[in-house]
Amino acid sequence: MSTGAPLRVLAISSLYPPHHLGGYELVHRGVDELLRAEGAAVRVLATDHREPAATDRGLADDPDVHRELRWYWDDHEFPRLGAREVLALERHNHRLLRRHLAEHRPDVVVFWAMGGMSLSLVGAVRSAGVPAVFVVHDRWPIYGPVFDRFARLVRPLRRAGGPIARALGSDRPRGPEGPVLLNSLRLADELVRTQSIPPGWDVVAPGVPLPDAPAPERPWGGRLLCLGRLDHRKGVDVVVDALRRLPHDVTLTVVGGGDEAVADDLRRRADRLGVGDRLALRGAVDRSALPALFAAHDALVFPVRWSEPFGLVPVEAMSFGVPVVSTAIGGQAEYLRDGENALVVPVDDPGAVADAVTRLSGDAALRSRLRAGGLATAAGLDERTFQAEVRRVILRAAER
Template identity: 55%
Template sequence: MYPPHHQGGYELVWRAAVVDLRAHGHEVTVLTTDHREPGVPDGDEPDVHRTLRWYWHDHDWPALGLRERARLERHNAAALTAVLERARPDVVAWWSMGGMSLSLLDAVRRRGLPAVAFVHDDWILYAPRRDLWLATPGPLRRLAGVPLARDLGPAAEWVFVSEHTRDRALHHGAWTLARTAIAHSGIDPRFLDPAPERPWEGRLLVVGRLDERKGADVAVTALAALPDATLTVAGDGDADYARRLRETAAAAGVADRVRLLGPVARRDLPALYAAHDATVFPVRWEEPWGLVPLESMGVGRPVVATARGGAAEYLRDGVNALVVPPDDPDAVAEAVGRLAADPALRGRLRTAGAATAAAHTHERFHEQVRAAISRAGRG
């Protein structure tokens, strides 16, 4: 999908890159799915074609018969052909292909078009193994007129958001990736204006999608050992998980100190970080990158975080953050207690965090995106 329709940060990163490319003189055509978020208009951005069909339904893989698969693949092949013939691109850039027709990548390869793929999640691991068209018998694929090679690694240069994501793809992926690079996603300038220091009041913040992998429940449980602290959880997502967060808070006796804020517009996030004393990033899963700690650092608020996945590449315990093990509410509470008791520690984390945030900006990421596209164009 493509904004204004989005379900997370990936799509917003994609659109920001498109805006930057256009600002630097590139003509950009976007081909995306026909998925719409309820009640959200498409907007009036030019050259955005919402014509592809998704295999996914609510991030689930529905059972599709052979005819349904063939119909979807032929539709997507025709949609791609129409856009390629209209736009006649010099370079094709792939973003998230989770739940999409991998045959689209193969079609671009067969046309001999230069391509670059930007990988910000694990779709490159699961998509080749779960692709329903690849699981369809070869004779039917040929009969449908939509071929699909098993190894699409040679089809593009692969630009990963982190070393962690690249290592996983190289060691556990199904494709041969001969050409790879790293382009760390960055924060926009709104998060690079540190707010004034504030007296410690124990106001804690968790920002992120309501999802068990994000670990907001760990912060809720930690609150039981922090009698003077409050917690705000900002984000939407799984309603069942939100219910369980409330139950966890009630069971821990902290329901009156936990506020589930719901979704917050990105333009309002800097002020939200600034209104709190520290940000907790208690993720369980190996997140491909992780912008929340960088945003908090940029606004001048210390971070208590698990160093999982890509975030481990910039989090330094005692230098720019306090790092805790995953699934450890006691460690979170202890780290918050250290922050509360030590203004000098907060000051050191603030200074080093600001430097870390300044090294990971939208501008730097967009430079790397433009460089990758230029490399692809030169062949």
């Protein structure tokens, strides 16, 4: 990086707001916004994926976002591709990368969500001699090579794989190397055990934007909220099952985009259990809608059944003073404390969820205690702290 010249960053990720599915992409954009506010030239290279809800609402892209990459994922599946299709995808992506490297002349490339992507892009950046930083918030270093069809083709070639890949217009697929930032010790444990990341990694917990003021305390109204991507692993069906164990005035609102097949399954399940009139499904919302959304609900239920690297939704609820009922597996186990800032329930246990909601409904002192504990937890997970640390690592890589 030239002394006195603005920092130039190329960020590469599968998805990017507003065409995104989860918090990983929002965390990414927050860092880009900070860098741009400080005068950096940030270019984003993402896939051509479009979310229908974002398209229908006419949501505009941020500056210098290029949705041109192709990837191995399509509508929540990884379709089979022939060798010619794989090679065409790889050549397309590498032509794009070469063009953006030449046009933008980045001081550093930051890799974000790379699951289902051409991991040969990592190799190409290394071959170009550009420093790279990896901000890893899911298990893509483990599953990415499995679903990268080109990586599977060249893996048997071993040392010859690199020269042959370059001769074909691609590069050797690679995982993270260099500065690697992870979002939780739980994720670090998995990636280290599977030898998916090199030594020298660090954990920087992400955070949420803190509101100016939490939602006001009010009497219990029985309005439950599930917020996040529609995915069977999120366990929303457990809350639907819990509804039939709860009084008829308890309702559930599910807010999030993603797999419509999951939404259809939830509707059918609710109808079969006789609680269909107590379930409302809404699409994804912008962060600007969160204050009103949290103010309209009495508790957030986060019943994930998989080891999520770091669930941010409970922190968002805590920042607004909303009591949380959650499982404690994955990264959120590092900040959830049963009876202090949340009620922790076992995985796949509708009865436990119903019991926790019943406790909340009848105990105003418990709700107040969880509210206070949650606000304190959220204050310690301010997104600005995370952004500042990622910025520091990016600047250090660029200077080297």
